[in-house]
Amino acid sequence: xxxxxxxxxxxxxxxxxxxxxxxxxxxxxxxxxxxxxxxxxxxxxxxxxxxxxxxxxxxxxxxxxxxxxxxxxxxxxxxxxxxxxxxxxxxxxxxxxxxxxxxxxxxxxxxxxxxxxxxxxxxxxxxxxxxxxxxxxxxxxxxxxxxxxxxxxxxxxxxxxxxxxxxxxxxxxxxxxxxxxxxxxxxxxxxxxxxxxxxxxxxxxxxxxxxxxxxxxxxxxxxxxxxxxxxxxxxxxxxxxxxxxxxxxxxxxxxxxxxxxxxxxxxxxxxxxxxxxxxxxxxxxxxxxxxxxxxxxxxxxxxxxxxxxxxxxxxxxxxxxxxxxxxxxxxxxxxxxxxxxxxxxxxxxxxxxxxxxxxxxxxxxxxxxxxxxxxxxxxxxxxxxxxxxxxxxxxxxxxxxxxxxxxxxxxxxxxxxxxxxxxxxxxxxxxxxxxxxxxxxxxxxxxxxxxxxxxxxxxxxxxxxxxxxxxxxxxxxxxxxxxxxxxxxxxxxxxxxxxxxxxxx
Amino acid sequence: xxxxxxxxxxxxxxxxxxxxxxxxxxxxxxxxxxxxxxxxxxxxxxxxxxxxxxxxxxxxxxxxxxxxxxxxxxxxxxxxxxxxxxxxxxxxxxxxxxxxxxxxxxxxxxxxxxxxxxxxxxxxxxxxxxxxxxxxxxxxxxxxxxxxxxxxxxxxxxxxxxxxxxxxxxxxxxxxxxxxxxxxxxxxxxxxxxxxxxxxxxxxxxxxxxxxxxxxxxxxxxxxxxxxxxxxxxxxxxxxxxxxxxxxxxxxxxxxxxxxxxxxxxxxxxxxxxxxxxxxxxxxxxxxxxxxxxxxxxxxxxxxxxxxxxxxxxxxxxxxxxxxxxxxxxxxxxxxxxxxxxxxxxxxxxxxxxxxxxxxxxxxxxxxxxxxxxxxxxxxxxxxxxxxxxxxxxxxxxxxxxxxxxxxxxxxxxxxxxxxxxxxxxxxxxxxxxxxxxxxxxxxxxxx
Numbered sequence: 001x002x003x004x005x006x007x008x009x010x011x012x013x014x015x016x017x018x019x020x021x022x023x024x025x026x027x028x029x030x031x032x033x034x035x036x037x038x039x040x041x042x043x044x045x046x047x048x049x050x051x052x053x054x055x056x057x058x059x060x061x062x063x064x065x066x067x068x069x070x071x072x073x074x075x076x077x078x079x080x081x082x083x084x085x086x087x088x089x090x091x092x093x094x095x096x097x098x099x100x101x102x103x104x105x106x107x108x109x110x111x112x113x114x115x116x117x118x119x120x121x122x123x124x125x126x127x128x129x130x131x132x133x134x135x136x137x138x139x140x141x142x143x144x145x146x147x148x149x150x151x152x153x154x155x156x157x158x159x160x161x162x163x164x165x166x167x168x169x170x171x172x173x174x175x176x177x178x179x180x181x182x183x184x185x186x187x188x189x190x191x192x193x194x195x196x197x198x199x200x201x202x203x204x205x206x207x208x209x210x211x212x213x214x215x216x217x218x219x220x221x222x223x224x225x226x227x228x229x230x231x232x233x234x235x236x237x238x239x240x241x242x243x244x245x246x247x248x249x250x251x252x253x254x255x256x257x258x259x260x261x262x263x264x265x266x267x268x269x270x271x272x273x274x275x276x277x278x279x280x281x282x283x284x285x286x287x288x289x290x291x292x293x294x295x296x297x298x299x300x301x302x303x304x305x306x307x308x309x310x311x312x313x314x315x316x317x318x319x320x321x322x323x324x325x326x327x328x329x330x331x332x333x334x335x336x337x338x339x340x341x342x343x344x345x346x347x348x349x350x351x352x353x354x355x356x357x358x359x360x361x362x363x364x365x366x367x368x369x370x371x372x373x374x375x376x377x378x379x380x381x382x383x384x385x386x387x388x389x390x391x392x393x394x395x396x397x398x399x400x401x402x403x404x405x406x407x408x409x410x411x412x413x414x415x416x417x418x419x420x421x422x423x424x425x426x427x428x429x430x431x432x433x434x435x436x437x438x439x440x441x442x443x444x445x446x447x448x449x450x451x452x453x454x455x456x457x458x459x460x461x462x463x464x465x466x467x468x469x470x471x472x473x474x475x476x477x478x479x480x481x482x483x484x485x486x487x488x489x490x491x492x493x494x495x496x497x498x499x500x501x502x503x504x505x
Numbered sequence: 506x507x508x509x510x511x512x513x514x515x516x517x518x519x520x521x522x523x524x525x526x527x528x529x530x531x532x533x534x535x536x537x538x539x540x541x542x543x544x545x546x547x548x549x550x551x552x553x554x555x556x557x558x559x560x561x562x563x564x565x566x567x568x569x570x571x572x573x574x575x576x577x578x579x580x581x582x583x584x585x586x587x588x589x590x591x592x593x594x595x596x597x598x599x600x601x602x603x604x605x606x607x608x609x610x611x612x613x614x615x616x617x618x619x620x621x622x623x624x625x626x627x628x629x630x631x632x633x634x635x636x637x638x639x640x641x642x643x644x645x646x647x648x649x650x651x652x653x654x655x656x657x658x659x660x661x662x663x664x665x666x667x668x669x670x671x672x673x674x675x676x677x678x679x680x681x682x683x684x685x686x687x688x689x690x691x692x693x694x695x696x697x698x699x700x701x702x703x704x705x706x707x708x709x710x711x712x713x714x715x716x717x718x719x720x721x722x723x724x725x726x727x728x729x730x731x732x733x734x735x736x737x738x739x740x741x742x743x744x745x746x747x748x749x750x751x752x753x754x755x756x757x758x759x760x761x762x763x764x765x766x767x768x769x770x771x772x773x774x775x776x777x778x779x780x781x782x783x784x785x786x787x788x789x790x791x792x793x794x795x796x797x798x799x800x801x802x803x804x805x806x807x808x809x810x811x812x813x814x815x816x817x818x819x820x821x822x823x824x825x826x827x828x829x830x831x832x833x834x835x836x837x838x839x840x841x842x843x844x845x846x847x848x849x850x851x852x853x854x855x856x857x858x859x860x861x862x863x864x865x866x867x868x869x870x871x872x873x874x875x876x877x878x879x880x881x882x883x884x885x886x887x888x889x890x891x892x893x894x895x896x897x898x899x900x901x902x903x904x905x906x907x908x909x910x911x912x913x914x915x916x917x918x919x920x921x922x923x924x925x926x927x928x929x930x931x932x933x934x935x936x937x938x939x940x941x942x943x944x945x946x947x948x949x950x951x952x953x
Contacts, residue, residue, distance in 0.1 A: 017807075028620050028846050037852030039587055041934060044855075044862035047869065051861065052883025054721045054752050061627040064849035071589050074617070074843055078598035081613035085597030091606075098508055099601050102553050108591075108772070111564030116577040117776025118912040119568065120904045126566030127775050140547055152639035152778070153832040155819070166681050191819035191829035195650075197681040200824040238534035269532065274539045285832065289508075293836025294614035295604035295636070295796065297778030313677070329919050341677025345580060345642035345670040345765065346776025354560070361559065364550035367506050373528040374511050380531050381519040397523070397531045424610055429603075435820075452510035453519060485609040487809040492608075495801035495813040499790065501633050502623040 022486050025076040029063050029503045036064030061505070080486040081294070082429050088455050090382075092401045092432035092444025093186070093234060095264045095286030097375075100362065103290065103355035112354060117346035121326050127350065128324035131317045134357040138282060138301055141368070143273030146309030148302045149316065150348035154261055155188040157281025157300025158228070160313060160343055162196045164279055164304060165226045165255040167311040167340040176225035176254070182211050184235055184436040189228045189259060198225060205438050209235035209394035209403075211245060220252035230259035231275070232266065232399035234436040236379065236444070246276025255279065255308065263287045264375055264448070265400035268368030278305040284349075288356035299349035299356070314339045315347050374449035375400040378456060382445055385460035389467050393439045400448070406441025408467055413475035416441040419466065421481040421489065426462045506550060570773070570909055574940035576867065578887040578931025579717065579912035580641070580668045580743045581776055582768035584856075585935050587847050590770050594840045604796075604835070608811045609803075614835065615810035618798040621842040628748040628845075629762040630755025631784035635795035637838040638781030638830065641765025645671040645711060645741050646678035647783065647794045647828055648761040652709035652737040653684045654792045654827065660685045660706050664699055665692030666716035669917045671741055675711065684708065691918045693718040693880060693889055693927060700730040709737040709761070714754070715747055717917065718880075718929065719887040728758025737761060745769055745782070745841075746933075747885040749857030761785045770840030780837035791817060794828030856934060860886040863932040863941075870945040871930065876952055880927070887931035889914065893952060896928040902951040903944070910944055 017024045049055065065073070082089070089096035107113055115127050135147045148164075151157040162179065169175050179193035182203045190200040201219060206212040211229065227249045231239045239245065249256045255278040263280070264287040266272075272280055284290050285298035292298070304312055315328040326347065327333050363371055376399055383392060383402040391407030406416045420430030420443075432444040447456060470478060482488060511519075516528070525531055532540060570583055577583065594600065598613060605611030605618075618636045625634035638644040649661045661684060663672045672688050679686045689697055699710055710731055714722050724740060731738045740754035742764040754762045767779025783795060791814065799813035819826040848856055864886040868879045876893035892899055896913035903910035914927035932941070 025616070027616070027623075029623065032849065035851050037849045037855075038589070038847035039852045039856070041852065041855050041859055044859045045866045045938075047862050047865040049861065050865050050868070050883055051750060051885070052721050054723055054883065056749065056751055056753065060749065060850055060853060062624065062845065062848070062850040062853060064851055065846060067587070067589055067847065070843065070846050071593065073846070074593045074599075075596070077613035077617050078593070078596045079613065080611075080616070081598040081602045082607070082610035083598045084601040089603065091603055094603055096603060100508060102556060104595060104600075106557060106560040107774070109560050109564045110571055111567045111569040112560065113772045113774055114569055114571050114583075115567055115775040116570050116575065116583060116773050116909065117581050118577050118579045118916065119570070119909055120900055122901065123568035123904050123909070124775065126563035129566065130560075130563050137547065140545055143543075152643065152834075153830070155829045155831045156639065156643075159829060163677070163681065186831075187819035187821070187823045187826065188829050188831050190824035191822070191826040194824040194826075195678070195682065195829055197683070238532075240534045240536075243536060243539075266532075266535065268545065269543055270535055270539055271543045271545075274542055283832075291600045291836070292603045292832075293834075294599055294602045294611075294618075294839065295835030296832040297639070297780075297834045297837055298832040299778075314673075328916070331919065341680060342670065342673040343643075343677060344674060344777070345640045345668070345779070349777040351772070351774035351778050358556055358560070361548070361551050361556050362508070362553075363506070365545040365547040367509075367550040370506055370509060373531075374509055374516075376531050377511070377516060377519055377523075377528050380523045380525070384523045397525065397533065399531075399534075420607075421609070424607065429610065430607060450508055450510065453515040482609050486612050487609050487803040487807060488805055490608045490803045490809045490811045491801045492811050492813065495799040495811045496816075499797075499813060500800035501619075501790075501797055501813075502626050503620070 023076050025073060027503050028073055031069060032063035032065040034064055036066055038065055038067040038070045087427055087429065088451060088459055089429040090431050090445040090447050091429060092446040093261060095446060095448055097289055097448040098450035099289055099291040100359060103358045106358045107351050107354045125323050128317045128326060130357060131353055132319060132324055134353050137360045138303055141267060142303045143271030144303035145306040146304045146312055148304065148312040150313060150344045151281060151300040151302055152344055152349055153296060153298040154281055154283040154300045155192060156343060157302040158188055158192040159195060160302040161257045161279030161281060162192050163340050164308040164311040165257065166196050168308055169225050177223045179225055180219060180227045182229060184233055184438045185228065185230055186261060193228065209237050210239050213241055213244065216245065217248055220248055224252055224254045226255040226257055228257040228259060230261060232262040235394055236398040236401035236403045237394060238399055242275045262400060265372055267372050268365055269372055278308050284352050284356040289359040290352050290355040297349055297352060299352035310337050311340050314342045371449045378447040378449060378451055381456055382447055382460060386463055389464050401444055401446035403439065404443045405439040409470055412470045414470040414478045416443055418478035422466050422478050424482040425484045428459060573907050573909050574943045575909040576911045576930045576932060576944060577909050579917060579929050580670065580765065581773055582744050582931060582933055583773055583935055584768050584933050586770060586844065589847060590840055590843045593843050594836055599836065599839055605812060612809060615798050617839050617842060619800065619810050621838045622798060624842055624845050625782045625784050629784045630753030631762050632787040633790055634782065634784040635793055636798050637834045638783050638795055639834055640779040640781045641741060641743055641763055642671045642674040644763035644781030644783045646675040648739045648763050649675050649679060649709060649711065651761060651792050651794060652739060655737060655789055656708045656735060658706055658708040659683055661708055662702055662710045663688045664710065664712040665689040665697050667711055667713040667741060668717040668743055691921055691924060695720055695722065699727050703730045703734045703736055705734060707734065707736040709739050711739040711741060713741040713743065715744060715885045715887060718889045719884040720881050721883040721885065723757060725757045744886065746857050746860055749853040750861055750885060766841040770844035771837050778834060778837055780834040780841055792827060795830055796833060859934040863936050864888065867930060867932040867941050870941045871948060874945060874949045874952060886933060887929060890928050890930055892926045892928055895925045899928065899951050903947055906947050908944055908947050
């Protein structure tokens with residue numbers, strides 16, 4: 001497929017090191033002139049200092065740049081990033097769907113985006129109404145009794161759910177010691193359980209990529225506080241026997257935490273309360289389209305069952321007769337609630353909540369159902385297009401993501417990583433690699449519902465052509481990829497062995 | 506449905522390729538009764554016009570700090586964001602990218618975060634900084650956990666100078682671990698004896714400067730006492746602009762510095778999302794939580810950046826990780842970093858100077874109101890004032906006059922009635938002399 005000769009090195013041979021639109025950009029500390037600034041400020045009032053002898057003595061060390069220099073610096077940096085705006089981003093388990101611009105616009109509405117968190121509650125009734133409205137969408141979509149709105153991300157929502165479980169178990173007089181986590185789980189699940197003082201015990205997968213129910217039943221007992229189960233799971237499969245799993249867990253006196261990372265597959269089609277779930281976080285930055293921002297901010301509101309809702313953390317919004325109140329203390333919460341504590345400064349990721357609510361309103365119940373349907377259809381279409389050439393470890397249909405192992409690369413000298421890097425040269429962001437851990441050399445593809453058939457076809461054609469190239473013995477081509485990127489493969493061993501984590505003059 | 510590209514024909518053709526009669530058949534693994542029973546009492550899809558109208562209606566029920574003289578602080582400070590900052594963070598290449606797992610096509614985010622880490626080190630006077638946490642409060646809790654790991658000790662002491670949200674989040678985070686958390690009573694005037702409480706079992710002392718009441722303290726002697734006892738000193742900073750005017754915590758001997766960065770680069774947004782800055786000494790690097798960006802070279806020998814030292818993290822270490830954090834606050838870190846870059850050395854120092862001078866002017870003004878006493882001797886841009894009646898009532902009366910006149914200490918410390926009359930007042934570069942005059946006049950009227 002690549003008939004053009006490509007040099008082994010991508011060094012461009014230009015005077016500047018630049019390559020057309022790809023421009024080399026030094027660190028900001030290597031630019032500017034002392035004394036310059038990109039901000040013109042008012043002059044300070046002529047008053048005596050009251051810093052009490054604690055004034056800074058030395059300089060900070062920052063460079064001085066004018067506004068146009070700063071704008072050019074960050075514009076050039078931005079051009080070295082792949083993004084969902086620019087291309088297909090089938091990163092499994094990450095739900096890289098389109099981020100609507102309307103969400104950005106409404107989040108900046110004067111009177112919403114600029115509110116101070118400690119204004120008198122009487123002056124933020126509209127803000128509390130937004131939080132309450134989104135909470136209403138989330139509880140109705142899941143059928144759950146309550147929702148904790150303050151968690152700041154998925155892992156933070158997990159922490160919220162597991163803390164609620166621990167608080168509930170302690171209230172019963174028996175904290176228990178163990179959380180069960182399937183081996184296919186995200187790393188955040190065991191890390192979260194450990195932060196709540198639990199020992200983590202793994203549950204194996206069965207031959208079909210689902211929880212081994214016999215193994216689960218055998219391990220459940222009076223020491224088990226709960227099960228954390230991702231569903232649809234990280235193999236892209238729905239845990240068919242989820243209600244039996246929930247029953248087993250409940251019968252053992254434990255709680256069922258469902259990791260909602262993959263909620264996008266079932267939103268608008270399944271009320272997770274009907275699955276016997278006690279707690280689930282919802283990544284607003286996945287299912288509800290808020291931008292990932294290069295690694296946050298996200299939000300992880302956590303829906304809770306009747307048994308856990310009273311333990312939800314502070315603060316929370318409560319509807320009153322003609323308005324809303326913000327409950328910030330255990331005393332205000334009242335005797336019917338036993339909040340386990342506070343998870344975040346102020347009131348949660350309000351700006352993310354605005355965006356998520358705008359998305360929910362834009363799609364509505366009909367659109368959310370269509371979106372999850374299209375997400376699952378797109379993934380199954382990729383599975384259908386690729387499964388005869390790539391190796392799918394488990395039979396379909398899949399949910400919103402399609403999983404392959406590296407069986408198709410056996411004896412080619414090409415690894416999953418090499419294959420992914422070749423996709424970069426073709427203009428695609430690679431799929432998730434080497435996760436889940438339960439299959440060898442995993443390639444996990446999540447197309448989402450916001451991709452067209454044309455994009456999926458081009459991607460599938462490209463993957464098939466690359467697979468043929470790998471099988472044709474062109475391992476060197478893959479080892480040298482990527483060639484066309486601002487940087488080629490980076491030495492991660494050097495970075496870890498001799499850490500350079502800041503610029504030094 | 507404007508966000509969905511598949512047409513009816515596409516769907517039919519794709520189902521044929523899959524060999525499924527309908528989309529519903531792809532959900533065969535979901536119990537049928539569950540699918541059939543899912544009925545949602547929710548509206549159908551809406552266009553942009555209706556949604557904008559709904560949010561405008563919500564906004565109209567709020568009093569925007571942009572439309573009122575505003576003196577609110579207590580951990581969130583209203584600064585002016587340069588127009589270029591928001592324009593740059595809205596570039597899709599930053600806004601809509603994921604965590605930079607593929608470094609070859611993420612050099613923009615990675616270089617920006619490397620610059621952010623450097624700025625955080627410079628501002629705090631520390632040696633290494635991570636690529637951000639959720640906010641100041643969660644960063645504070647992570648610092649407590651880290652101190653326990655480093656010292657292998659099981660108790661944490663939280664000073665009465667610390668914002669109660671930071672203290673509560675730390676307490677909550679430690680609640681189910683084997684690390685005990687002792688919180689001291691709020692300390693508006695600086696009477697607590699921390700040095701006397703440092704002992705051989707303590708993992709760390711957590712203090713804040715400026716304190717939640719605006720007080721400034723030199724914690725150098727406390728740092729020395731901590732180090733002599735084998736404990737760490739954690740310094741929290743809720744207002745990063747203060748670092749432009751004040752001795753940085755690193756110079757006082759802090760071992761971990763956590764900062765809530767949300768007052769620079771991003772709108773207040775009712776308190777979230779923000780960004781937590783986290784910095785420490787190089788010797789504690791491998792016990793740090795959070796993502797780290799490191800410098801390296803590519804196969805052609807060109808300088809580049811990668812996520813590094815990830816063997817500390819949950820996706821590798823699972824239950825043995827230093828933290829469960831995954832998504833952090835990348836875009837807010839970028840916004841913070843761009844704002845700091847816009848300011849530069851001279852601009853940052855001047856911004857801090859303007860903030861301090863405006864607060865001094867405000868303190869002079871409110872001190873002229875009969876019955877009002879400014880109780881914070883040394884401060885940066887926020888101080889406490891004792892009123893002759895409950896501050897919550899006064900704040901409500903001021904709000905009714907269209908002035909956001911500070912935060913009652915009782916909202917932060919409801920179980921300490923002795924603080925009922927205490928008001929926290931903050932000023933920034935966004936406040937004018939007219940704002941101050943308006944507050945002083947209204948305060949005099951309300952207290953008459």
